[in-house]
Amino acid sequence: MATLSTTAGPVRQISRSRALLNLLRDGDELAHAVTLTFGASILVITFLLIYELWIHSTLSRQKFGFSFFFTSTWDPNFGQFGSWPFIYGTLVTTAISLIIAVPLGIGAAIFLSELAPPKLSRGLSFVIDLLAAVPSVIYGLLAVFTLVPLMRHTIEPFLKRNLGFLPLFKGPAYGVGFLTAGIVLAVMIVPYIISVSREVLLAVPQDQREASLGLGATRWETTWKVVVSYAGAGIMGSVFLSMARALGETMAVTMVIGNQPKVAASLLSPGYSIASVIANEFAEATADLHLSALTELGLVLLALTLVLNGMARVLIIMTARKGSGVAQ
Amino acid sequence: MKKPLLIVSLCLGIAGLVAAQGGTVQLQAAGATFPAPIYTKWFDAYKKINPKIEVNYQPIGSGGGIRQLIAKTVDFGASDGPMTDDQLKQAPFKILHFPTVLGAAVPSYNIDGVNTPLKFTGKALAGIFLGSINKWNDPEITKANPGVKFPAEDIVVIHRSDGSGTTYIWTDFLSKVSPEWKAKTGGPNTAINWPTGLGGAKSEGVAGLLKQTPNSIGYIELTYAIQNGILYGDVQNSAGNFVKATLASVSEAAAGAAKDMPDDFRVSITNAPGKNAYPISSFTWLLVPAQIQDTGKREILKGFLNWMLKDGQGYCEGLAYAKLPPPVVAKEAKAISLIQ
Numbered sequence: 001m002a003t004l005s006t007t008a009g010p011v012r013q014i015s016r017s018r019a020l021l022n023l024l025r026d027g028d029e030l031a032h033a034v035t036l037t038f039g040a041s042i043l044v045i046t047f048l049l050i051y052e053l054w055i056h057s058t059l060s061r062q063k064f065g066f067s068f069f070f071t072s073t074w075d076p077n078f079g080q081f082g083s084w085p086f087i088y089g090t091l092v093t094t095a096i097s098l099i100i101a102v103p104l105g106i107g108a109a110i111f112l113s114e115l116a117p118p119k120l121s122r123g124l125s126f127v128i129d130l131l132a133a134v135p136s137v138i139y140g141l142l143a144v145f146t147l148v149p150l151m152r153h154t155i156e157p158f159l160k161r162n163l164g165f166l167p168l169f170k171g172p173a174y175g176v177g178f179l180t181a182g183i184v185l186a187v188m189i190v191p192y193i194i195s196v197s198r199e200v201l202l203a204v205p206q207d208q209r210e211a212s213l214g215l216g217a218t219r220w221e222t223t224w225k226v227v228v229s230y231a232g233a234g235i236m237g238s239v240f241l242s243m244a245r246a247l248g249e250t251m252a253v254t255m256v257i258g259n260q261p262k263v264a265a266s267l268l269s270p271g272y273s274i275a276s277v278i279a280n281e282f283a284e285a286t287a288d289l290h291l292s293a294l295t296e297l298g299l300v301l302l303a304l305t306l307v308l309n310g311m312a313r314v315l316i317i318m319t320a321r322k323g324s325g326v327a328q
Numbered sequence: 329m330k331k332p333l334l335i336v337s338l339c340l341g342i343a344g345l346v347a348a349q350g351g352t353v354q355l356q357a358a359g360a361t362f363p364a365p366i367y368t369k370w371f372d373a374y375k376k377i378n379p380k381i382e383v384n385y386q387p388i389g390s391g392g393g394i395r396q397l398i399a400k401t402v403d404f405g406a407s408d409g410p411m412t413d414d415q416l417k418q419a420p421f422k423i424l425h426f427p428t429v430l431g432a433a434v435p436s437y438n439i440d441g442v443n444t445p446l447k448f449t450g451k452a453l454a455g456i457f458l459g460s461i462n463k464w465n466d467p468e469i470t471k472a473n474p475g476v477k478f479p480a481e482d483i484v485v486i487h488r489s490d491g492s493g494t495t496y497i498w499t500d501f502l503s504k505v506s507p508e509w510k511a512k513t514g515g516p517n518t519a520i521n522w523p524t525g526l527g528g529a530k531s532e533g534v535a536g537l538l539k540q541t542p543n544s545i546g547y548i549e550l551t552y553a554i555q556n557g558i559l560y561g562d563v564q565n566s567a568g569n570f571v572k573a574t575l576a577s578v579s580e581a582a583a584g585a586a587k588d589m590p591d592d593f594r595v596s597i598t599n600a601p602g603k604n605a606y607p608i609s610s611f612t613w614l615l616v617p618a619q620i621q622d623t624g625k626r627e628i629l630k631g632f633l634n635w636m637l638k639d640g641q642g643y644c645e646g647l648a649y650a651k652l653p654p655p656v657v658a659k660e661a662k663a664i665s666l667i668q
Binding site for chain 1: 361388389390391392394395409412415482484489490491492493513514515517518519520521522525526527528529533536537540541
């Protein structure tokens, strides 16, 4: 009895695993299983990321609660941590960069895909892809050496002279600050917007253009009312992809933003961003509460990205409905 | 069925080969970035003498070094600031401090029309960094620099934005010379809530901002200032003399503090006594567990510490670090026997 049962087990297992192998041999099941695992790993990684940030920020969350988001003191020595200046700086610099980069990027993409001769379009696209691959620290360095002096000596004094009555352009011109950081970010994200928008525009079926032209629309009417509106969701997608990059950009921003945790209405004023303060202080933070607060900032940045992306989705859905309504 | 078996046995074989290749002893270490260039040089030089010993040092920052040591993921750590009592309590084992070299922070500036080395009192520096002295022609600055014509311009303060040992030394000095500074900012730390000023990331960031911003003042590492030929000012020490930071005057500060040095070497030497002592100086430390179970590793580490105190110090000047003064070396040589 005993010998029988011990040998029967492995035999059955072997036959079972053989059956499994036969099942996998066709490839369909195997491919399904493998890709499912890979797909699921994204969810697992995201979950683990949030979980780890949540666990490691316990100390700070318990001590400050919701006041963490609304207070402005960041003092490692006295153990006072408020994240508002960093949230503010992140949002302001991202907004400035989008205001500059979106019209520029979409305009360039329309030109490249619809109006430019194909040869020129291909050449320029290559250059743009090259720009997108430049590491951010290079942009930061270039900004420190060229943009910052230009801002201090020329652009900021000009803004103060002509628009100084607005609270947006008050205070001393340091050359570093929200505006400079926003401009650097804009330069960094423009290639993304152009590159993705161009692909989306090129993917618009040729029939659409021909139909529109056939109905008597001009070249520009076709481009704007048919091609661009057809590609609207994709273009929005490119904008939000680049927004995510602007939100999380670290090195280039910290080099030009001034690193002062301060909330100021003036765009010329130095500020700080979430990603910059984490990069700056994490390595040398020794107090547990300080580390915990920095981790919570990471959580805040993640949440900010999620919320803005969620809003983007809603916007895309809404505009898509409107678009189809017009078409009918 | 045969194929998987083959693959498994191949994998095992490769793993076996990798494991058998050992023979050198590898020590893991992590910590401060400021002394990383000389540590790397030391470990490299020591490996040439003892080819079987390899130290892998990761300059991830003092905070990271302390945390990794407490978590026992490294054999020893390194820090620009001594561990606090709280941190020592957190560690499940006893940790010893060994000073290795000295660093200093120097005031550097960019003032229109001023190209000479300036003299700063501690009071002036504290006032400038507090924002209470905000014009270059403030009497606290001008009276120490007769003959220098200062502009009546606003002072732009520049500090490190990244957590840094240099900031620790700088704020430690300001806390000692100015009770107001200490009360307002809470004393020395690697990062503080600055009352005023712009932040530059790392030495390069501060130096860059200084260069570009007229009428600015900031502090930078002495090593960085020497290697890059940056102009910096003298600072008044506890004896009342204005001292220029040099490798010698920094070592002098350590010698001045050696007399009252506690046995665990956790001591601040800012504003140290001594006629020629540069007042904004500090040790940087290796953090070594007092008990090391692995006899091999223990002897290697002790051997390295002894070598570092003698031959290792010879590498200091080439890399612009200040040497340990003889009394400190003697005291440390004794303390090495505490590692068991």
